[in-house]
Amino acid sequence: xxxxxxxxQELEQLLADATGAIAQAQSAGQLEPLRVKFLGRKSRLAExxxxxxxxxxxxxxxxxxxxNQFKAAVESQLRERTVALAQRPTGPGIDVxxxxxxxxxxxxxxxxxxxxxxxxxxxxxxxxxxxxxxxEYERYxxxxxxxxxxxxxxxxxxxxxxxxxxxxxxxxxxxxxSHTSPVQVRVMEQRKPPLRIVVPGKVYRPDPLxxxxxxxxxxxxxxxxxxxxxxxxxxxxxxxxLRALFGANTKTRFRPHFFPFTEPSAEVDIAxxxxxxxxxxxxxxxxxxxxxxxxxVHPNVFRAVGYDPERVQGFAFGMxxxxxxxxxxxxxxxxxxxxxxxRFLGQF
Ligand code: PHE
Numbered sequence: 075x076x077x078x079x080x081x082x083q084e085l086e087q088l089l090a091d092a093t094g095a096i097a098q099a100q101s102a103g104q105l106e107p108l109r110v111k112f113l114g115r116k117s118r119l120a121e122x123x124x125x126x127x128x129x130x131x132x133x134x135x136x137x138x139x140x141x142n143q144f145k146a147a148v149e150s151q152l153r154e155r156t157v158a159l160a161q162r163p164t165g166p167g168i169d170v171x172x173x174x175x176x177x178x179x180x181x182x183x184x185x186x187x188x189x190x191x192x193x194x195x196x197x198x199x200x201x202x203x204x205x206x207x208x209x210e211y212e213r214y215x216x217x218x219x220x221x222x223x224x225x226x227x228x229x230x231x232x233x234x235x236x237x238x239x240x241x242x243x244x245x246x247x248x249x250x251x252s253h254t255s256p257v258q259v260r261v262m263e264q265r266k267p268p269l270r271i272v273v274p275g276k277v278y279r280p281d282p283l284x285x286x287x288x289x290x291x292x293x294x295x296x297x298x299x300x301x302x303x304x305x306x307x308x309x310x311x312x313x314x315x316l317r318a319l320f321g322a323n324t325k326t327r328f329r330p331h332f333f334p335f336t337e338p339s340a341e342v343d344i345a346x347x348x349x350x351x352x353x354x355x356x357x358x359x360x361x362x363x364x365x366x367x368x369x370x371v372h373p374n375v376f377r378a379v380g381y382d383p384e385r386v387q388g389f390a391f392g393m394x395x396x397x398x399x400x401x402x403x404x405x406x407x408x409x410x411x412x413x414x415x416x417r418f419l420g421q422f
Contacts, residue, residue, distance in 0.1 A: 081122045081129075081137050085144050088118055096151045102159060105152055112148050119144060184422040185292060185411055188399040189274055192294050195318045199311065201272040201296060206257030208276055209236065212246025214256035218378035219335040234278050234289075250278035254295035255335060258371075258390060261297070262379035267386050268300035274395075285407040292395035297371070299381075299388030305338070305370055308389035312342055312368060319398070320344060325351065327362060336369025336390055347401050356401075363401060366393035 092112045099105045113119060119141060126137055182190070193203055215221075216228060226232070234250040257273040273295040281287040298307070309328060317324045325345035333339040344365050346357035353359040368391035373383035396408050403422065405411075410418050 081125060081133075082140055084118065085122065085137075085140050088112065089144055089147060092148045093151060096148070096155050099155055100159070102156055105155060105159075109148075109152055113145060181420070181422065183411075183419065184399050184403060184405075185395055187422065188402065189292060189294070189395050191319065192393075192395065192398065193272060193274060195315055196272045196294075196296060199315070201270045201298075204257060204261055204271045204273055205275055206251075206254070206260050206273060208251055208278070210249055210251040210256050211240065211242065212249060214245070214259045215249060215251050215253070217246065218259040218375065219255055220372050220374040220378070221334045225334065232279065234280055251275075252279050253277050254293040254392060255390070257295060258297045258335075259375070259379055262299070262376075262381060267381070267388070268298075269388070270298045272296050283409060285409070286397075288396070288408050288412065290412075291408070294393050294395060296391045297388065298390075299371065299386055301386055303388045305389070308368060308370070308391070311389075312366070312391060316342070316344055316365065320347065320402070328368075331367065331369075333367055333369055335372050335375050336367075337372045339367065339369035342366045342368060342391075348404075365398070365401075366391055368392070 092108065095108050095112075096105065099108060111117060122137065123141055126134055126141075129137055197203060215233070216225070221228065233252050236248040236250065238248055240246065240248050254273045254275050254277060257271075257275070261269065261271055261273075273293075275293065276290055277293050278290050279287075281289055283289070296311075298311070313326050316326050327343045327345075328340040329343060331339045331341040342365050343362035345351040346354060346361055346363050348354050348356040349361065351361040353361045357363050368389065371388045371390055376383040376386060396411060399405065399411070400408065
């Protein structure tokens with residue numbers, strides 16, 4: 075080892091070497107040998123210290139001072155690097171300057187949330203939610219609902235009949251239900267009044283697709299039966315329901331209509347949600363929007379399920395969920411609900 079001609083210069087060089095080596099250490103295990111190398115008993119520092127007594131008096135003080143500064147600097151670098159390594163996250167390095175990766179948020183389909191509001195309001199009024207099969211027998215979809223064999227809606231163009239032979243021929247052929255009303259019959263066959271039920275579900279009709287028709291859509295059916303339920307109760311329940319759904323100032327109108335399974339029957343309109351009754355393109359210049367069908371349960375329906383029409387009375391109503399969602403959100407084409415375009419669905 076060469077005799078240090080200029081210990082001060084060598085200390086400077088040693089400090090640069092130590093600083094570089096410490097900065098490059100990747101673990102506490104790599105720091106310990108550096109401490110030994112630069113500060114240990116066999117280090118160049120130790121040798122330089124041994125030279126001090128032999129140095130000239132002027133140099134002595136200076137070398138001692140610089141040697142102490144070197145020692146302090148290397149010790150503090152070792153400490154800082156130890157702390158920095160301990161705080162470094164384990165695993166692959168994380169670049170905190172990279173933009174974050176957002177987790178895409180799911181949301182409810184507008185039909186699901188509209189259905190949720192409808193059922194929420196009706197269950198709060200005491201109606202119990204019940205579901206029924208989409209693959210249905212002619213008996214429940216038609217016969218028991220007082221829809222005679224020769225009624226036009228029986229024709230195959232109005233209903234999807236299913237080829238599979240009926241497992242219960244007495245109940246007629248199998249079909250995809252064209253409304254949720256068959257569940258009224260199923261429940262009344264099983265239970266005695268009083269009844270207060272709501273039935274959500276999919277229904278099917280072979281309509282050609284256009285902005286207001288789809289071969290599958292959703293309905294919510296309501297049925298209330300006891301010994302004294304009247305048309306006034308029907309009006310009260312539906313008025314209350316429609317005002318809760320469309321706003322406290324919603325105007326309603328009950329217009330006489332015909333359904334085979336209710337008598338008397340009505341269609342319920344609300345004042346147009348776009349023009350408040352003045353007349354616009356949404357309501358076809360009529361000022362009113364048809365929102366649901368309803369009526370007092372027909373005595374023949376009670377007879378079909380074994381109820382005595384002299385002792386019970388009740389009302390039923392049915393509404394289309396897509397139509398209500400379209401009116402609530404200003405959607406003008408029913409097909410948008412089923413195309414699964416996230417640019418549309420993400421707006422709800
Ligand atoms: N089932 C009828 C339809 O689909 C709606 C309705 C239900 C009407 C209950 C009256 C009573 O058009």
